[in-house]
Amino acid sequence: MKLFAYITHRDGTADDSAQELAAAAAQIAPGEAVTAIVTGSGEDLQTVCDQITSSFSEVIKVDSSELGYPNGELIRKVLTNLLPENAGILIAHNTFGMDLGPGLSIKLGSVFLADVVGIDKIDGDQLTVVRQEFGGQVSTHVQCSLAAGAVINIRPGSFAADENAEAGGSVTDRSGDTGDLTSGRKFLELVEAEVGDVDITKEDVLIAVGRGIEDEDNLEIVEELAEAMGAAVACSRPVVDAKWLEKSRQVGTSGLTVKPKVYLACGISGSFQHMGGIKGNPFVVAINKNPKAPIFQVADVGIVTDILDFLPELTEKIEEISS
Numbered sequence: 001m002k003l004f005a006y007i008t009h010r011d012g013t014a015d016d017s018a019q020e021l022a023a024a025a026a027q028i029a030p031g032e033a034v035t036a037i038v039t040g041s042g043e044d045l046q047t048v049c050d051q052i053t054s055s056f057s058e059v060i061k062v063d064s065s066e067l068g069y070p071n072g073e074l075i076r077k078v079l080t081n082l083l084p085e086n087a088g089i090l091i092a093h094n095t096f097g098m099d100l101g102p103g104l105s106i107k108l109g110s111v112f113l114a115d116v117v118g119i120d121k122i123d124g125d126q127l128t129v130v131r132q133e134f135g136g137q138v139s140t141h142v143q144c145s146l147a148a149g150a151v152i153n154i155r156p157g158s159f160a161a162d163e164n165a166e167a168g169g170s171v172t173d174r175s176g177d178t179g180d181l182t183s184g185r186k187f188l189e190l191v192e193a194e195v196g197d198v199d200i201t202k203e204d205v206l207i208a209v210g211r212g213i214e215d216e217d218n219l220e221i222v223e224e225l226a227e228a229m230g231a232a233v234a235c236s237r238p239v240v241d242a243k244w245l246e247k248s249r250q251v252g253t254s255g256l257t258v259k260p261k262v263y264l265a266c267g268i269s270g271s272f273q274h275m276g277g278i279k280g281n282p283f284v285v286a287i288n289k290n291p292k293a294p295i296f297q298v299a300d301v302g303i304v305t306d307i308l309d310f311l312p313e314l315t316e317k318i319e320e321i322s323s
Helices: 017-028 043-054 072-082 095-108 216-229 237-241 307-322
Strands: 003-007 034-040 058-063 088-092 111-116 118-123 126-133 138-145 150-154 170-173 205-209 232-235 262-266 283-287 301-303
Touching: 003 017, 017 034, 017 043, 017 088, 017 118, 017 150, 034 043, 034 072, 043 058, 043 170, 058 072, 072 095, 088 095, 095 111, 095 150, 111 126, 111 138, 205 216, 216 232, 216 307, 232 237, 283 307
Parallel strands: 003 034, 003 088, 034 058, 058 170, 088 150, 111 150, 205 232, 205 262, 262 283, 283 301
Antiparallel strands: 118 126, 126 138
């Protein structure tokens, strides 16, 4: 099975998931060439293609004014025309990938695997992947046949990117192979998320709080820790839904995308919707009293305890060291 990866990008920069898809492909087919496919329009498209040649043996560029904004309906048509029979394609499991992947697998007549967090085993054309169910409480091992190809959605952050990759790939222009690019959808405008008093997308150290904080009054202990560390406070969606913090503090696919150097996750379960907003491979410290919380699957350091007891002690120790 020949492997491909569909790469998303914005403002001339490939998404961080590009290198992660390359790493996942290397586990599925060790030593095999992997081809990236990039769609878009204008000069930025060539810039993105050149960026990812270090991670892929070949990069296919598809340039069309109709593809200036990612439209899953159109890109399904493009990929159906480009992909050879029984091919496998990796797609990031984010909001766009969830739109693109299922319909593409139907058009290709291939297997669809969603939200893959690990590769367990490859045995001939049998692939076993790891997924998480029940909010990450259970890891399931799903086996499928790759004989008819596969569309595999990879959860962002699940595979460590190879920062030193040197695939030395070449760029091939296949813009003439788009096929029909009519769509029932029409892109209107891109609405940027509002930036509040603190722009969490620019912060190097974030202390993010989730449902485990239990009560709005308890946010004070998080703010005290942030002040001691010189960090900014962020949150997961339940905290915003409860109106304890403003939307501009929310990290995730329905919030903001952040690229800190250190990410302290306090009482956050670690759903893929939340983790999809964290880019750049930060050092992740997870504090959660549930030892089975999925956040521990991606954390560099995991601490199983109640944040209401732990955070004040951590603040005290940091203040002692600072003084």
